[in-house]
Amino acid sequence: MSAVLDAVRAGRAGETELLLRSLPDAERRSLLPELKRLRTEVRDLPWERRNGAERMYPALQVAGAMCHSGAAAAATWIAGADMRWRQAPTETLLRALAGRDTGWQADVARRLAGRPVSADVPFALMAGLVQRSGCEVPVTDAYVVGWVRHVGHGWGRVPLVDRLRAEPDLVPLVNGLFELSDLGEVRWLFGDGPGSWQSALAELTRTGELDRAAVVDACVARLLRGGGPTDHRVFLPLLVQLALTREEERDRVADWTALARDAVSPVAAHAQAVLAALALDGRLAAGQLAEASEGVLFRSEKKLVRAQLVLLGKVLAGAPDAAPQLLPAVAQAFGHEDTQVQERALKLVERHAKRLDDPAARSGIAEAADRLSPALRTRATGALGLAPAAAPEAYAEVLPPAPEPFRPEPAPDSAVELAEEIGALLASDGDVASFERALDGLARHAYRDRDALRAALEPVAAARWWKRPDTREGWRADEYFGNTRYGLLGPRDGLELLLATLFDAVGTDTLFAARQRGPAGHGCVHSGLSHAFDARLRELAYRIRTDPQPLLLATPSWSTGLVEPGDLVDRLARYGRLGARVGAADFAQALLRVRREDRAAALAAAEGAAALGSPEGGRLARWLSAGAAVPPSAQRRTSGARILVETGEVPELQEDFPEAFRRLGRPVTTGDERRYCGHWNQEGHPHWLAILPERRELVAVRLVHDLSLAAVDDQRGMAAVLPTLAESGGAAGESTRLCVAYGLGARHPEDRLAAVDALLVLAARGQLDAERLGADLGQLVRRGAVKPLRLAESARTAAATGANTTIWEMLRHALPVLLADLPAAGAGTPGAARGLGELLSVAAECAERCGARGAIPHLARAAARRGSSRLAVQARRLRDALDTEAAA
Known part of the structure; x- marks a missing residue:
């Protein structure tokens, strides 16, 4: 042994x-x-x-x-x-x-084949056990994927079709191929064209090695089921190569209907083509075509919708008696977002409306006509012989309500409850209120009973890397947390520092040196925010080790980061009663957070602060009495395609503040953007806004370049901070507008949605200057920083919430800049004009709904362009909507 x-x-x-x-x-x-x-x-x-x-x-x-x-x-x-x-x-x-006996080997083979594909069990092992035991081949994902890899990697120059013919278990394994949950592991092996799996399987079907009906059924069933995002690239070409006869296609009308309605675009287009051929051959009943059309006309792909309307027009031209069945299906396109599609559908209804002798069908089409644009709705009323609609009521915009700030819960009295909350924060991105609650809780419990706090936090600390230094080669907590060059990367890093301090993983000398040394050099554009955030956490860590604080002065009274002036006076009074020493960074942060816009409350609290008789009370009294903050001077600068903002000095932030906080008031220049930046983590952005909750512009100016990355460089996640920026306090000036503008033109849908949320919040709070935002967007589109199609999608999403007037005002000032650059008809279309038709479509929709009137510079020239391009059609639509005489 x-x-x-x-x-x-x-x-x-x-x-x-x-x-x-x-x-x-x-x-x-x-x-x-x-x-x-x-x-x-x-x-x-x-x-x-x-x-x-x-x-x-x-x-x-x-x-x-x-x-x-x-x-x-x-x-x-x-x-x-x-x-x-x-x-x-x-x-x-x-x-x-x-x-072992054959039954045992067969059992092992089945169990190995039942493992997930990711287990990477060798196919040769599973196949060898199957062969030696004589059991049935286990048709599992792992076995079939292994077989595909085994066959697909080839045997020298033997064609794939011959390799498949040599497979003794060909039929069950091919059936298993259609049942694979996802072809992602082997998609690259299938190839395209001659010599591919699709060609081989089609050949084996033609020669009878595979049953044709079974393969066709399996292929259609797999397309109906869907699968991975690229699975259709295997099964759709196979279906095409099988070359179904008209009778085979006719037997599967229900399947084609389902595929045309729900499948991915390439599969839906194929199903639509099959149904079209059947319909034009007279092999598809009018009811079946109507059912298929209702599904297709609900799809967002304009190409599919237009093709279906063309088909319906051909069928109606050849079989006018089918109008009562087909026209209600045509009316489904009345709700499409593209007004050109709506108009195509309406023309069909107008052409065949005289054959609508069924009152129910006519009534259903009349109801669907309510979804048409206003101009087309008037035409539909005449075509259907309906009574003219009553004059619409004056449009009144109803915006989604802006989120209201809330009062966070106080820090937990129980150390165990606090430990649970900290564990949750370390495992995910918590909000500002939860993070600040945890900081205050750590300060309070460290002051009250540090040993009890350590005991409660032991399960949380046990899993941290600084508790197991052998798993982080070359790093020790002292080295990691003592590095102040770029500051802590985010709130989780800050919590790690505090926990490491509590458990003595960081030396007192390191904590002291990092606190004294502070941030190095001028740093990047974010340095003022990151170092203010960093200084407060390092001070708290040092005080936990040497002189715990009874509470934190800067703990927000509201979820946005604001501190009520009365709350801050009460906290300073408690410090005085306990004889505790105020932390410089904590007090500086409290001053920046204290509410000053409510002048009555600020002046009342200033009297109470002065009565405390302490240096901090006097400082607070002077700060509250100084009046509302004066914004710094701002100036625009261009950098390539980007428009950025530079700001001047904020004098009041240069006096009586620690060095880390003085950076917040120093000038911001475009040169700062070119400095190396280690702040790649967006996790800290909401916490930066909470540093200056009444002065959002001082934060926004440092985020403009970050937001431009979402539009210009297609980076993901940069716009996630925009709703928080919109909910913050203070003026929404140049920098905030540019941040929102870049977000509306972001590459990724989730970023654009965040920008739309921010736009609606600002509008609901009466803080959105739609005119200047539109002008900014026009310039950004003109410079190529924002693509018109992305902006159009954002604008359409915002308008769908009911914000038609807001979006109209924004686009009304963006469009003249773009229309001015539009070349004459036939002179070619520059990049700035690409997608302009979509913007005009959204503008026309908003103008029609909110009853806008007046002229837009250069619109008449665009509307005079010949042809039926989307740009020309939508320019004419917008011109007609704004024409006062036409409207009258």
């Missing part, structure tokens, strides 16, 4: 198999505890020391497979994740299992 263990430790798999083959089952089983101990020993080694020990894995895999008597245990051992990258040779494993 010792010889077996020596062979395992040396990684000699073949020798291990020979030694174990000579042992009886009982002695093999007795080796299992030692084998499990060896496996655990290797798994628990630090990764930097694991490489040498992993050489024993192939022999360990063979030994475990031979020593387990149960099939389930043997399969689990063989497929262990830790052995995945250092497996024993397949032939060695097959020899090791050859002595």
Whole structure:
């Protein structure tokens, strides 16, 4: 037995198999505890020391497979994740299992095949066990994917179709191919054109090796079921190559209807083409075509919708009696967002409305006409012979309500509850209120009973990297947390610092030196915000170690970060009663957060602060009495396609503030954007806004370049901060508008949605200057920083909430800039004009709904362009909507 263990430790798999083959089952089983101990020993080694020990894995895999008597245990051992990258040779494993009875081997084969594809069980092992045991082939994802890889990698120059013909289990494995949950693991092996899997399977179907009806049914069923995002690229070409007859297509009308309604665009287009051919051949009943059309006309793809309307027009021209069945389906397109589609549908209804002798059908179309644009709705009324609609009521915009700030709960009285909240914050991105509540709780409990706090936090701290330094080679907590060059990267880093301080993983000298040293150099544009955030956390860490604070002065009274002046006076009074020393960074942050816009409350609190008789009380009294903050001077600068903002100095932030906070009041220039920046983590952006909750422009000016990355460089996630920016306080000036403008033109839909949320919040709060925002957007589109199609999608999303007047005012001032650059008809379309038709469409929709009137510079020239391009059609639509005389 010792010889077996020596062979395992040396990684000699073949020798291990020979030694174990000579042992009886009982002695093999007795080796299992030692084998499990060896496996655990290797798994628990630090990764930097694991490489040498992993050489024993192939022999360990063979030994475990031979020593387990149960099939389930043997399969689990063989497929262990830790052995995945250092497996024993397949032939060695097959020899090791050859002595077992066929039923046992079949059971192991089925269990290995039942593992997920990610387990990467060798196909040769599973296939060898199936062949030796004589069991049925297990048609599982893992087995079928392994088979595809095995066949697809080729056998020299043998064509794929011949490789498949040689497969004894071809039919069940091909059936399994259609049942795969996702082809992502093997999609690249299928190829395209001659020699591909699709061509091979179609050839095998033509020659009879595969049953044609079964393959066609399986292929259609798989397309109906869907799957991975690229799975249709395998099954749709196969279906096309099978070349279904008209009778085969006619037997599957229900399937084509479902595919045309719900499948991905390429599959839906194929299904639509099949239905169209059947309809034009007279093999599709009017009711069936109507059912299919209702599904297609609800789709967002304009190409599919237009093709369906063309088909319906052809069928109605050849079979006018089908109008009562088909026209209600045509009316489904009245609700489409594209007014050109609406007009196409209306023209069909106008052409065949005289054949509508069914009152129910006419009534249904009349109801659908309410979804048409106002101008088309008037036409529909005449075509259907309806009474003219009553004059519409004056439009009144109803914006979604802006979120209201809330009062956060106070810090938990229980250290255990506080520990649970901190654990949750470390595991996910918490909001500002939760983070500040945790900071205040740490300060209070460290002041009250540090030992009890440590005991409660022990389960949270046990999993932190600074508790297990061997897993972070080259890093120690002192080195990591003592580095102040870029500050802490975010709130989670700050919590890590505080926990490491509580558990003595960071030295007091390190905490003191980092606090004294402060931020280095001028830094990037974010440095003022990051260093103010950093200074407060480092001060709290040092005070927890040396002189705990009874509470934090800067804990927000509101979710936005604002501190009520009365709350701050009460906190300073408590410090005085306890004889506690006020932290400089904590007090500086409290001053920046205290509400001053409510002058009555500020002046009342100033009297109470002065009565405290302490230096901090006097400082607070002067701060509250100074009046509302004066915004710094702002100036625009261009940088490539971007428009950025520079600001001047804020004098009041230069006096009586720690150095880290003075940076917030220093000038911001475009040169700051070119400095190296380590603030890649957007997790801290909402917390930066809470540093200056009444002065959002001082934060926004430092975020403009970040937001431009979402539009110009297509970076994801940059606009997530915009709703918080909109909910913050203070003037919404140049920088805030540019941030929103870049967000509306962001590459990714989730960023554009965040920008729309911000726009609506600002509008609901009466803080949106739509005119200047529109002018900014016009310039950004003109410079190429914002693409018109993205802006149009954002504008349409905002208008869909009911904000038609707001979006109209925005686009009314953006469009003249773009229309002025529009070349004459036939002179070509520049990049700035690409997508302009979509913007005009949204503008026309908003103008029609809110009853806007008046002229837009250069619109008449665009409307005079010949042809039926989207730009020309929508320009004419907008011109007609704004024409006062036409409206009258």
